[in-house]
Amino acid sequence: MRRNGRLSIAAVCVAAGLVGGGIWWSVSGAPHTAQSLPLMPLTFTHQDHGAFNCLVCHHNYTEPKLASWPFQHCIECHKKTPELAPIIERQFHQQCEGCHLKLKREKRASGPVRACHVCHAEERPPRF
Amino acid sequence: MSECITLAALLALLCTAFLLVCVFAAGQPGIAGLWDLAMIGGYSAVFALFQMFFLTGRPLDRPLYEGRFFLRLHEYTAYLILLLVIAHVIGSLWAEPLLWRDIWPPVLPVMQTGVLASLLLATLAVVSQPRWKLAVFRNARIFRYCHYGLAAALLCATGLHAWQADFRMAAPALTFSLIGMSALALAVPLLVRALPVQARRGEKRLRNTSGLAMPVVVTLGCIGLLVPILCAMWLDR
Numbered sequence: 001m002r003r004n005g006r007l008s009i010a011a012v013c014v015a016a017g018l019v020g021g022g023i024w025w026s027v028s029g030a031p032h033t034a035q036s037l038p039l040m041p042l043t044f045t046h047q048d049h050g051a052f053n054c055l056v057c058h059h060n061y062t063e064p065k066l067a068s069w070p071f072q073h074c075i076e077c078h079k080k081t082p083e084l085a086p087i088i089e090r091q092f093h094q095q096c097e098g099c100h101l102k103l104k105r106e107k108r109a110s111g112p113v114r115a116c117h118v119c120h121a122e123e124r125p126p127r128f
Numbered sequence: 129m130s131e132c133i134t135l136a137a138l139l140a141l142l143c144t145a146f147l148l149v150c151v152f153a154a155g156q157p158g159i160a161g162l163w164d165l166a167m168i169g170g171y172s173a174v175f176a177l178f179q180m181f182f183l184t185g186r187p188l189d190r191p192l193y194e195g196r197f198f199l200r201l202h203e204y205t206a207y208l209i210l211l212l213v214i215a216h217v218i219g220s221l222w223a224e225p226l227l228w229r230d231i232w233p234p235v236l237p238v239m240q241t242g243v244l245a246s247l248l249l250a251t252l253a254v255v256s257q258p259r260w261k262l263a264v265f266r267n268a269r270i271f272r273y274c275h276y277g278l279a280a281a282l283l284c285a286t287g288l289h290a291w292q293a294d295f296r297m298a299a300p301a302l303t304f305s306l307i308g309m310s311a312l313a314l315a316v317p318l319l320v321r322a323l324p325v326q327a328r329r330g331e332k333r334l335r336n337t338s339g340l341a342m343p344v345v346v347t348l349g350c351i352g353l354l355v356p357i358l359c360a361m362w363l364d365r
Binding site for chain 1: 155156157159224226229236280281295
């Protein structure tokens with residue numbers, strides 16, 4: 001009976017270890033692969049966002065040190081800067097979805113919230 | 129029979145209250161009909177999972193039914209969770225097919241915890257079948273420990289999945305409630321075993337009552353599906 005008890009505890013510990021490891025790997029975002037992961041296609045139209053201040057997104061205009069930065073394209077800079085690469089998904093989702101959600105809660109016209117395929121589509125030709 | 133109706137009504141009431149709090153307490157708007165339905169359906173599965181930690185298959189003092197009734201109740205609730213999880217997964221993939229790409233790390237941690245929870249649920253469903261139970265576990269004690277261990281891992285992964293979704297659980301009060309309920313659910317089966325068994329005073333358990341487990345679970349299933357449909361319609365009206 002004592003042997004069975006030890007086996008049970010060992011089984012529970014192994015299961016807990018596997019689950020804990022899986023959760024840690026999942027939550028940590030596996031940073032070693034984040035930089036090499038190809039981005040999903042993304043479409044963004046300036047025309048739809050004309051009512052908003054450019055600086056809401058283009059923060060590099062007000063930060064002098066970024067003026068001489070080698071990457072001036074939003075995604076390129078965030079993807080190639082080692083500190084930003086692992087959190088690029090979270091940052092951009094918070095930026096775009098957060099703003100859309102805020103408008104939706106105010107019952108105003110807003111962009112998509114949690115509808116991945118609307119933003120993550122092949123880029124359409126510019127409308128202006 | 130009246131005790132069975134009382135139990136079904138109590139579970140239905142608790143499930144409804146749980147779902148209404150989850151849906152409306154954070155004040156989030158509706159997204160899209162099918163998406164909201166799939167997400168709220170996921171909370172129905174969470175409620176049924178919590179319930180399984182309280183109705184663990186051990187006979188309770190009330191209703192005074194035979195032990196098999198409580199075992200059946202536990203078993204059928206597990207099948208209900210499987211159904212609700214399948215509906216949750218199919219509904220969300222139907223509403224947003226691109227989620228399929230987020231299953232693989234490291235894109236969205238919320239999806240990976242969801243996959244982990246689904247795998248744990250599938251594992252539990254298979255190894256808890258009587259035929260597999262004998263083949264995998266040497267005796268009832270080992271089964272009990274491993275079943276509790278896997279179920280605890282499932283509850284943690286499910287709670288994490290709901291919290292990481294960060295939408296209807298966005299309010300701190302809801303997050304702390306989820307943590308508190310998970311901790312309570314994990315503790316209850318251990319506490320019940322630790323407490324001394326009270327002697328009954330001449331009352332006998334009613335025989336041939338295991339069939340009554342089905343209407344209780346069907347009631348819970350109906351509420352678990354009907355409330356999400358009504359909530360999704362209300363949010364997206």
